[in-house]
Amino acid sequence: MSVTYLEAIRAAQEKALTDDPRVFIYGQDVGAFGGAFKATKNLAAEFPGRVMDAPLSEDAIVGLAVGAAIEGARPIVEMQFADFSTVGFNQIVNQAATLYYRTEVPCPIVVRLPSGGTLGAGPFHSQSMEAVYAHYPGLVVMTPATVEDAYSMMLEAVAIDDPVIFCEHKLLYYHLKADKLPDTAQPVGKARIARAGRDATVVTYSAMLHESLQAAEDLLEDGWQIEVIDLRTVKPLDTDTILASVARTGRLLVVGEAWPWGGVNAEVISRVATEGFGLLDAAPMRLNARDTPVPYHPDLWAAHRPTASVIAARLRQLLTQ
Amino acid sequence: MVTAVKAKSVACNDLDPALLVRAYRVMLLARATEDKLASLYRAGMIKGGVFLGKGQEALSTASSIFLQKGDIFGPLIRDQAGRLAFGDTVLDTFRTYLGSAKGPMRGRDGNIHRGRPREGYYAMISHLGALVPVVAGGLYARRLRGETGVVGVTSIGDGGTSTGAFHEGVNLAAVERLPLVVVVANNQYAYSTPNSRQFACADLLDKAAGYGIAGFKCDGTDPIASLETLQLAVQAAREGHGPQMVVATLLRLVGHGEHDDAGYVDAALRQANVGRDCLEVGARQLIGSDFATAEEIAVWTKETQAEVEGALNIAQREKGPDPADEDWQAISTERLVDGHHDLEDE
Numbered sequence: 001m002s003v004t005y006l007e008a009i010r011a012a013q014e015k016a017l018t019d020d021p022r023v024f025i026y027g028q029d030v031g032a033f034g035g036a037f038k039a040t041k042n043l044a045a046e047f048p049g050r051v052m053d054a055p056l057s058e059d060a061i062v063g064l065a066v067g068a069a070i071e072g073a074r075p076i077v078e079m080q081f082a083d084f085s086t087v088g089f090n091q092i093v094n095q096a097a098t099l100y101y102r103t104e105v106p107c108p109i110v111v112r113l114p115s116g117g118t119l120g121a122g123p124f125h126s127q128s129m130e131a132v133y134a135h136y137p138g139l140v141v142m143t144p145a146t147v148e149d150a151y152s153m154m155l156e157a158v159a160i161d162d163p164v165i166f167c168e169h170k171l172l173y174y175h176l177k178a179d180k181l182p183d184t185a186q187p188v189g190k191a192r193i194a195r196a197g198r199d200a201t202v203v204t205y206s207a208m209l210h211e212s213l214q215a216a217e218d219l220l221e222d223g224w225q226i227e228v229i230d231l232r233t234v235k236p237l238d239t240d241t242i243l244a245s246v247a248r249t250g251r252l253l254v255v256g257e258a259w260p261w262g263g264v265n266a267e268v269i270s271r272v273a274t275e276g277f278g279l280l281d282a283a284p285m286r287l288n289a290r291d292t293p294v295p296y297h298p299d300l301w302a303a304h305r306p307t308a309s310v311i312a313a314r315l316r317q318l319l320t321q
Numbered sequence: 322m323v324t325a326v327k328a329k330s331v332a333c334n335d336l337d338p339a340l341l342v343r344a345y346r347v348m349l350l351a352r353a354t355e356d357k358l359a360s361l362y363r364a365g366m367i368k369g370g371v372f373l374g375k376g377q378e379a380l381s382t383a384s385s386i387f388l389q390k391g392d393i394f395g396p397l398i399r400d401q402a403g404r405l406a407f408g409d410t411v412l413d414t415f416r417t418y419l420g421s422a423k424g425p426m427r428g429r430d431g432n433i434h435r436g437r438p439r440e441g442y443y444a445m446i447s448h449l450g451a452l453v454p455v456v457a458g459g460l461y462a463r464r465l466r467g468e469t470g471v472v473g474v475t476s477i478g479d480g481g482t483s484t485g486a487f488h489e490g491v492n493l494a495a496v497e498r499l500p501l502v503v504v505v506a507n508n509q510y511a512y513s514t515p516n517s518r519q520f521a522c523a524d525l526l527d528k529a530a531g532y533g534i535a536g537f538k539c540d541g542t543d544p545i546a547s548l549e550t551l552q553l554a555v556q557a558a559r560e561g562h563g564p565q566m567v568v569a570t571l572l573r574l575v576g577h578g579e580h581d582d583a584g585y586v587d588a589a590l591r592q593a594n595v596g597r598d599c600l601e602v603g604a605r606q607l608i609g610s611d612f613a614t615a616e617e618i619a620v621w622t623k624e625t626q627a628e629v630e631g632a633l634n635i636a637q638r639e640k641g642p643d644p645a646d647e648d649w650q651a652i653s654t655e656r657l658v659d660g661h662h663d664l665e666d667e
Binding site: 024049050054055057058059060061062063064065066067068069070071072073075087090091094095097098099100101102103105106137138139140160161162187188189233235236237239 | 429430436437444446458460461463466485486489492493496651653656657659
C-alpha cells in the first residue's frame with residue numbers, strides 16, 4: 001500500500017474537512033468531477049455542500065474566499081493551474097495579503113496552485129509562480145517536494161491564520177510515492193537537509209529537489225558529497241539552515257524551476273552573499289529555467305528547465321573553482 | 322430559476338416619516354463631515370487625497386440604512402453617508418484621514434480605505450469591483466454556517482461596472498443566489514471619463530438581465546425614491562430572492578478627489594435634474610410632507626456641525642503611529658514571519 005503526492009493532498013483536504021466544520025473547498029470542477037487532477041475526488045459526495053464547483057472566475061473565487069475568511073470560514077480554493085492564478089492575482093496580493101496588516105483581521109485562506117512543467121503542457125499550463133507571490137508581504141508560500149510534506153503542509157496551510165499559496169508540483173502528482181501518510185511533521189517554515197554532505201550545498205525546492213538528489217547521487221561516484229537542502233517553504237525562507245550548511249561546505253548552488261529574474265534563487269544567493277559572504281570558498285551559482293515562456297515540444301521543454309545532468313555538470317564546475 | 326428584471330418606479334407616499342428624518346440627518350452629517358475634510362485638505366492638513374461623495378448622500382444613506390446588526394456592508398469611495406448610517410463614526414473618519422493610531426486602520430491605511438470587518442463593515446481596496454466577490458464570500462460563509470436572513474450591500478460606480486471583478490463577482494453571486502444588493506451609482510463620470518466611453522448598453526440596468534438577477538432603477542438625487550427602492554431591494558434579498566441590482570442616476574457634485582476641479586463635467590448636466598443636490602431635494606421633501614420645518618432642519622444642521630467639530634478636536638489631538646513601536650509584520654503567525662529585512666537592524 002502506497003500513497004502518491006496527489007493522494008496526500010486529497011487526503012489532507014479530506015482530513016481538514018472532517019476535523020474542522022469551517023473548512024470548505026471552492027474551485028472549477030472540484031465538485032462531483034473531483035478536480036482536473038482529482039485532488040478532490042469523492043470529497044463533494046463525502047461532504048455535501050462543502051466542496052463546490054465555481055464559475056470560471058479566478059478573481060471571484062479568491063474574492064469569495066477572502067470574504068468567507070473574514071466571516072470565520074477556512075476556505076481552500078483551487079486554481080486549476082497555477083498559471084490561471086494571474087486572473088485572481090489582484091484578490092490574492094491586494095485583498096488577501098493586505099487584510100491582516102490593514103484591519104487586524106486575519107485571512108486564513110489556502111490557494112492551491114498546481115504548478116510547474118509537465119510533458120507537453122506548454123506556456124500556459126507549466127508556470128512556477130512562487131517567487132511572484134513571495135514578493136508580496138502578507139502571504140506564506142509553501143512548495144512541498146515530498147508526499148509527507150504535501151500532506152502535513154496542507155494541513156498546516158489550513159490551520160494557520162494567514163493566506164497560504166500552496167504550490168504543488170504537477171510532475172510529482174502521480175509518480176512520487178511514500179509508504180504511508182506521516183503521523184508527525186517537521187515545522188512549517190524550517191528547511192530540511194534532504195541529503196547530508198560536506199563538499200557543496202544545493203538549495204532547492206519542489207520538483208527540483210528530486211533532480212538535485214539525483215545529481216548528488218551521480219557525483220558520489222566521483223567521491224563528492226553534496227548536501228541538498230529542501231526549502232519546503234520559500235516564504236518564510238529559512239536562511240539560518242542555508243547559512244549553516246554553507247558554513248560547512250563553503251560552496252553554494254541554488255536550483256529552481258522558475259524563471260531567473262528576481263526569483264527565489266536570486267533571493268537565496270542575495271542572502272548568502274550579504275549575510276554569509278565570508279563562508280563562501282567560491283562564487284555562488286544558480287540554475288533556473290531559461291528566460292522564455294515554457295515551450296511545448298518535449299525536446300525544448302527538457303532543455304528549458306534544469307535536469308539532474310545539468311545540475312551535476314554545474315556542481316562539477318562549482319567544486320573545481 | 323432566473324428572475325425577470327423588474328424596473329420598478331416607486332411611489333413616494335408610504336415611507337415612514339421617522340426613517341426619512343433619520344436618513345436626512347445622516348446625509349447632513351456626511352455633508353458636514355466632508356465639507357470639513359475639504360477645508361482640511363485645502364489647508365494642507367491631510368496627507369494624501371480626499372475623496373468625497375457630495376451629491377450621493379441620499380443614495381449612499383439608503384444603501385445601508387436598511388441593514389441590521391449581522392448584515393454586511395462593503396462601501397466604496399463615495400459612501401461617507403452610507404458608512405455613517407451603518408455605524409461608522411465621524412471620529413473614525415477623521416482618525417483615518419489624519420492617521421490617528423486610534424483609528425480602525427491605525428495609520429496603516431487612510432481616507433476611504435477604512436472598515437471594521439469583524440463588524441460586517443468591510444474595508445475597500447482601491448481596485449474597483451474587487452469588493453463585490455468579497456461581500457459575496459462573506460454571505461456565502463454565513464449561509465454555510467446556516468444563517469438565514471443576512472443581507473450584504475456593496476456599491477460601485479458606472480466606471481466600476483466595466484471591471485472584470487464586478488462581472489465575475491455579480492455572476493458568481495447570481496449563480497450562488499446570494500442575498501447581495503449591488504448599488505450602482507451612475508454618476509455619469511468615472512474620474513473624467515463620461516458614460517459614452519464607459520459602456521455601450523442603453524442602460525446599466527440592462528446588465529441585471531444578463532446576470533439573471535432582479536434590477537431596480539431610481540433617481541439617486543431623490544432621498545424618498547432612493548430609500549423606497551433600497552428598502553425593496555434589501556427586503557427582496559433578505560427574503561431569499563437572490564442578488565438585486567439597483568441602478569441610480571445622479572451626478573457627483575465634486576471632483577473625483579479634492580485635487581480635481583471636475584472641469585470636464587458637462588454644464589448642461591449640472592443644470593439638469595440629475596445635477597440636483599439631494600440635500601436640497603430632501604429638505605423640500607421633509608418640509609413639503611410636514612415631516613420637519615425649516616427651523617428644525619436649521620437646528621439639525623447646527624448640531625451636525627458641532628458634532629463634526631467635536632470629533633475633529635479629538636482626532637487632531639491623537640498621535641499617529643510610532644514607527645519604532647510597529648511590529649512591521651504583515652502576517653499574524655509570528656513564527657512564519659520572514660525575518661530578513663535590510664532595515665531590520667537600523
